[in-house]
Amino acid sequence: MDFRFSPEEENFRQEVAAFLKKEGPKEWHKRKVSFFDMSGQENWIAVHRDMSRKLGAKGWLSLHWPKEYGGKELSPFYRLILREELAKYHCPGYHSLSVDFVAPAILLKGSDELKKRFLPGIASGEVMWCEGLSEPGHGSDLAAIETFAKEDGDFYVVNGQKIWTTYAHFADWMFLLARTDRNAERNYRGLTFFLVDMKTPGITVNPIINMAGHHDFNEVFLDDVRIPKENIVDAVNKGWYVAMSVLDNERTSDLGYAIAGTLLDDIIEGAKEMDMLNARNKIRMAELYTECEIARLTHYHVTWMLSQGKPLDYYAAICKLLGFEAIQHVAEFGLEVFKNYGILSDHSPLAPLYGRISSCYLRSFGHSMEAGTSEMDRDVIAQRGMGLPRLR
Template identity: 40%
Template sequence: MDFTFTPQQEALRAEFKEFFAEEEKRAPEGWTGGIEALFASDEGWVYHRSVAEKLAERGWLALPWPKEYGGKEHSYMEQLIFSEVKSYHRVPGADLWGPYIVAPSILEYGTEEIKREWLPRIARAEINWCQGWSEPNAGSDLASLTTRAVEDGDDYVINGQKTWTSGAHRADHIFLMARTDPNAPKHRGLTYFLSEMDRPGITVRPLLYMNRAHLYNEVYFDNLRIPKRNIVGPVNVGWYVTMAGINFERSMVGGVAEAKRDLEDLVEFCKQTRRDGQVLAKDPLVRQRLAEFAIEIEAGRQWAYNVSWLQSKNPMISGEPSASKYFITELTVRLANAGVEIMGLYGTLRTGSKWANLQGKFEALCQESLGITIAAGSTETMINLIAWMGLKLPRIR
């Protein structure tokens, strides 16, 4: 791999830095930057939407897309730089799914009509998406999902239930997979639909997280009618449309940048906080833990760059992104726990308490980080993929 960035990429990084450093100053009180900050409070959501409009104005939500659909035709590496700088500054503004999962699927499989209808709206940040994939009995084995879609005139009629639907209570649109052919092998009978959330037949119920925050939901479809023109790709090919979406930039560089920032804050805290008559930064056990995380985060950063570089040569690589997901999410869990342990009992106080250290960031991270080891494919699924697709070991079903 060539580790140097081009002068144009460095210039773009500087432009992103200037913008996000400024936007970070506008964060609402107590903002910690995670998914809870985004979906749980109205202030967080208003902040997210206000940044989204600015990102859209600059064309930064569509960096790698073709120009004709509002994109800038940048490479995976420019997308990586954007994600890295944005995450380091803990600034929201990019819908978690529209530009990064829905748009790539549309670009790969959508008709010209679908591209022209949906892509500019995603680039302009007009749409807030949620992802209707997982079901109560279909998570790791997603292709076994049972939500049914039955053809009826110009529409399909959808019945079933999705679960763990992040941000569905904030979203105005959902992209979902439903079974259109129950007799076909499980991967070959699925279809990919787009729908407004305010269509009759959609009910959203909160699924409170273990800390009682409202981030996730159950979504029920009860004779929901979706017009055929809202299908992406051919009927019964939805699985492959879905896979095209998840092959977008998958380096996890955002997670690394967040971990780097969290570690920097923890280091500063340890330099300034005294315990038993000396600053924490002089405690050999604390120093050792911090130094170990610094090494791991740097290794994660190099790996993430490597994944993006490999993807710029071949977007379909599979073992390396799984290794990134596994390494960064598990590292985040350990970092969060280390932060809380170093802070002692104060570390367990939530955002909002006047006694919380670093605005309760590490307590929040402790809770959130467990979720990210499961969402978008669990740690065990990542290990299976590394073994099967990365190391070419025999597949075990």
């Protein structure tokens, strides 16, 4: 048992902190922009892309990849440290959809050719990805998706619709789950995982604005979109397993606890300045501090399991649930601390913390839905983790 980082890991943390202080967007640091609140910032896509390239140039987007594909083969704790520091510095540029969702899937299930084609662009921070999983009517029940890919010579021709496609409006590529067999015995056995160039004719992206007023989501229409067969990850009708590995990565990638913890620190600092802390919310603050600590240790535990090559199993679901619910609870607390000021618009000059209280609170409604709802996570924990039977 040891709850310390190694000296090498501590050195890496120092290195990242020094780099971010020098190269991170100062304005974002000052405004304390949260990872999930980036799209509220003007010109954010350019800033995000710029930082992504800088992180890529340091080799920090492929820290634990095999050396063969440009990685450093470091333990997953390095990635965690990088993301903790990014959260602390309120720094964008870590496009987890590329780095932590699709890259591990390609590494795990992709052909050598796919690895050579796609990993360098992700490692350099140049190419950004979006995720084509959910459809209208099929979110939690993902295996029932209807978007269909029909074989046609060396291609598959795709027709259908995806929704809640975060960042599709600027992504270069999309990973797409589509049905290739409508007669499969079990619906999840008829799915295939494709890599799609967003410039392919037939793709239409329409914005969906969330209740915080920000543009993250989109709906994506696919009309006779032709995808070459070599862009299939693993094999035809094996896409479900690729998608599941993506989801497990997704559930352990974004450090909910670090985002929540940074927000909590910011709230306390702002509340002290405005003299808004009372006895009741001091106690609540201590509880939230503890909640973030548990989410942190849970994430460290999962990262340790990864570093030992142990299967994550349902721990990925626990990790996501605790981290993301911690953000919700902290955001809710922020509103309660700042009261009337907290619920001012994020554009109001009177809004505390540059308007982040209301915008983080409103954005946080999505946290118990994205990457699997909290209800689905609890199903996974109970069924996969504790062996409780499924009701059919």
